[in-house]
Amino acid sequence: MSTEPIVIDGASVVTLDRQRREFTGHVVAEGNRIAAVGEGPAPAYDGARVIDGRGCLVTPGFVNTHQHLYQWVTRGLAADATLFGWLTTLYPVWAGIDDESVHVAAQAALAQLARTGCTTAADHHYVFPQDGKDLLEAEIRAAAEVGLRFHPARGSMDLSKKDGGLPPDSVVEDRDEILAATEAAIDRWHDPSPGSMLQIVVAPCSPFSVTGDLMRDAAVLARRKGVRLHTHLAETTDESDWCRENHGCTPLEYAAQLGWTGPDVWFAHGIHFDDAEIKQLGQTGTGIAHCPSSNARLGAGIARAADLRAAGSPVGLGVDGAASNEAGSLVEEIRHALLFARARGGPQALDVRAALEMATLDGARILGREDEIGSLEVGKLADLAVWRLDTLDHAGISDPVAALVLGTPPPLELLLVNGRPVVEHDTVLTVDESALAAQVTKTQQALVAKAR
Numbered sequence: 001m002s003t004e005p006i007v008i009d010g011a012s013v014v015t016l017d018r019q020r021r022e023f024t025g026h027v028v029a030e031g032n033r034i035a036a037v038g039e040g041p042a043p044a045y046d047g048a049r050v051i052d053g054r055g056c057l058v059t060p061g062f063v064n065t066h067q068h069l070y071q072w073v074t075r076g077l078a079a080d081a082t083l084f085g086w087l088t089t090l091y092p093v094w095a096g097i098d099d100e101s102v103h104v105a106a107q108a109a110l111a112q113l114a115r116t117g118c119t120t121a122a123d124h125h126y127v128f129p130q131d132g133k134d135l136l137e138a139e140i141r142a143a144a145e146v147g148l149r150f151h152p153a154r155g156s157m158d159l160s161k162k163d164g165g166l167p168p169d170s171v172v173e174d175r176d177e178i179l180a181a182t183e184a185a186i187d188r189w190h191d192p193s194p195g196s197m198l199q200i201v202v203a204p205c206s207p208f209s210v211t212g213d214l215m216r217d218a219a220v221l222a223r224r225k226g227v228r229l230h231t232h233l234a235e236t237t238d239e240s241d242w243c244r245e246n247h248g249c250t251p252l253e254y255a256a257q258l259g260w261t262g263p264d265v266w267f268a269h270g271i272h273f274d275d276a277e278i279k280q281l282g283q284t285g286t287g288i289a290h291c292p293s294s295n296a297r298l299g300a301g302i303a304r305a306a307d308l309r310a311a312g313s314p315v316g317l318g319v320d321g322a323a324s325n326e327a328g329s330l331v332e333e334i335r336h337a338l339l340f341a342r343a344r345g346g347p348q349a350l351d352v353r354a355a356l357e358m359a360t361l362d363g364a365r366i367l368g369r370e371d372e373i374g375s376l377e378v379g380k381l382a383d384l385a386v387w388r389l390d391t392l393d394h395a396g397i398s399d400p401v402a403a404l405v406l407g408t409p410p411p412l413e414l415l416l417v418n419g420r421p422v423v424e425h426d427t428v429l430t431v432d433e434s435a436l437a438a439q440v441t442k443t444q445q446a447l448v449a450k451a452r
Contacts, residue, residue, distance in 0.1 A: 005030045005045040006416065008386060011053025012400040013037065016060055016361055016375040020353070022401075027058050029382035032195060032419040037376050055390030056413055057400040059356065060375050061119025061383035062330045063363025066230075066268040066289035066318025069123045069139050070097055072105040072112075073443045075326045083236045083298045087166055090323060095170045096450040099133040104439045106142035109328055111428045111436065113319070114146060116329040116409060119383035119417045120363070120373060121148050122289075122318075124230060124268065126155025126205040127171050128181075136185055140198065147422040147430045149196075149383065151367055152189075153203030153230045154182045158214050164246065165209045175214045178204075179221055186225045195372065195381060197418060199227070206232040207251055208242050212258055219259040228264050228368060230289075231255070235269035236300045252277045261286045266366045268318060270308065271301040278304060282311025287366040290358065292336040293327065294320030302340045305358070306349045316363035331409045334359050338405060352405040382419035387412060 006029045015021045015037060026042035028035045036043060042050075071094075078089040097105075106123075113121055121143070128135060136154060143150035156178040159165030165172075173181075182202055190200040202222035204210040215231075222229045234240065234251045243251045252273060255261065261280070266287030273281065281288070290305050308315050317333040319325050334355050341350035364374030372381050388411040389395075389403050397403035404410060415423035422430055 005035065005048040006419070007042045007045055007048045007050045008053045008058055008414070009042045009050060011056045011058045011386065013058045013376065014356070014401055015377065016357060017377050026053070027376055027384060029384070029416055029419045032382055034376060034378055034380050034382050037378060051386070051414060053386065055388060057387045057389050057404055058376065059117070059385050059387065059404070060360040061373065061385055061415065061417065062117040062359045063316060063367065063374065064113055064118045064121045064318055064330050065266065065287075065316035065363045065366050066291055066320055067109065067121060067123050068125065068321030068323070069106040069109045069142075070094070070102045070125060070127065070135070071321035071323035072109040072328065073101055073440055073447060074323045075444070077323060082238070083300055084166065084238050086298060086324065091166070091168050091171060093447055093451040094127045095129050095168060096447050097127060097129060097132055097135070099135055099138040101443045101447060102135045103138040103142050104436070104443045106139035107146060107431055108436050108440050109322055110143055110146040110148050111431050111433065112328045113330055114148060114415055114422050114428055115412060115426065116331040117385040117387070117412060117415065118330045119149055119385070119415065120151065120367065120369070122151040122153060122201065122230070122367060124153040124155050124203050126157055126203065128156070128173055129171055136189075140189060143198075145430060146428070147417050147420060149373070149417060151199050151201055153201035154185045155203045155205050156182065156214065156218075157205045157209040159209050159211050167209050175211065175217070178214060179217055182218070183221060183225065186227055190225070190227060192226065195418070199367075201228045201230050203230040206239070207254055208239060215255070215258040215260060223264070228266070229260060230266055230268070231260065232269060233267035234272040235295075237272060240272050250277070252280070256280070264368070266314075266316070268320070269295060269300070269303065271295060271303045273304065278307050278311050278313070281308060281313040285312065285314070287314040287316065289318040289366070290315050290337055291318040291320040291325070291333070292340045293333060294325040296336070296340070297324050302344045304344070305337060306341050306345050309354070309362075314362045314365040315358055316366045317359045329409060330359065331404070334405050352402050355405050356401060382416050384416050385412060386414040
């Protein structure tokens with residue numbers, strides 16, 4: 001954490017507070033909290049580091065609500081496959097991951113998130129090969145090294161190919177072992193205290209890779225321990241067909257029967273919901289991690305993000321696994337969410353500020369952190385991004401929010417997480433990007449060779 005106050009002065013500021021104030025002014029971070037936000041010049045702070053914010057936009061840090069960090073070292077494979085074909089191609093490769101490969105992948109994916117404005121990341125890790133060692137610990141260590149606020153979801157699969165699921169036997173676990181390992185992860189890692197940098201989520205993978213018994217027991221465990229629930233749902237028509245064939249209902253009906261709706265639950269993707277289901281999600285406060293780039297990469301469809309938000313469901317953004325979204329850029333997801341919503345629902349389906357809210361306030365609400373992150377307000381955690389908008393790509397766009405959301409990703413002048421600089425001048429401070437890139441290449445080549 002930075003010991004000196006950091007004063008950002010003369011910038012455009014979009015607070016996303018209750019009044020949705022926007023102005024030219026200042027933001028001050030002192031310790032790990034925001035000490036001042038306001039119009040005009042900043043007050044004087046002894047020993048402060050002052051950053052000239054002219055030409056910049058200050059936003060709350062972005063919240064990534066769904067990713068698979070380990071996939072960073074398996075990018076570019078099965079580039080033209082459907083979801084089920086993509087999974088069956090990649091499962092044998094993922095069966096070879098271990099703590100070292102997951103650590104490299106997580107460092108790289110989290111560094112990329114940081115470079116694209118992300119201060120809080122939720123990861124869904126569900127592949128645990130028997131000889132892979134402690135994979136959850138590997139990514140938790142990576143998050144601490146990069147410096148992001150982290151919500152790892154302890155995923156699981158207990159329905160293998162021989163039992164009617166998709167994953168191979170080598171990557172599934174026994175239900176009792178899963179529940180014990182998940183509870184142990186909560187006891188070891190989960191920090192519910194104010195300002196927490198690490199909170200655990202319970203996250204069986206998906207209806208086609210997990211038994212109903214595990215889904216039900218996982219929900220009971222999460223609520224007993226006071227943590228949140230996450231899984232994939234309604235991502236493809238193949239999944240809908242599978243649920244009807246195997247359970248006689250839609251994916252959401254199946255999940256609801258097992259206790260998987262409510263404000264402590266969020267689903268990844270949520271593309272194939274009908275009107276009644278969207279109403280149900282809104283009434284129960286169940287969240288959605290909208291992953292527009294991954295959904296487009298796999299041809300899965302376009303989630304009804306605007307309809308879900310209108311119904312009352314919090315809709316955050318996620319980059320999803322890097323094997324289905326090789327960019328891994330959270331700022332790009334804002335633009336894609338807006339464009340895809342308009343492609344589906346017309347020119348006023350989603351405005352630029354609503355798209356920014358999805359990346360900030362809605363994501364914070366999904367993770368239960370809306371009182372601490374998601375807006376720039378005195379007393380909230382000092383998680384913020386400073387975007388440079390005076391370069392050729394954005395100069396002349398008078399509305400800075402429109403410049404950020406509709407333009408190409410701008411240079412990131414500064415990223416603070418918990419008051420600590422993690423990115424400056426578009427460079428990650430906490431890892432050696434060049435050395436890490438070489439490690440990623442070496443790890444990817446080894447995994448692919450092992451699967452042959």
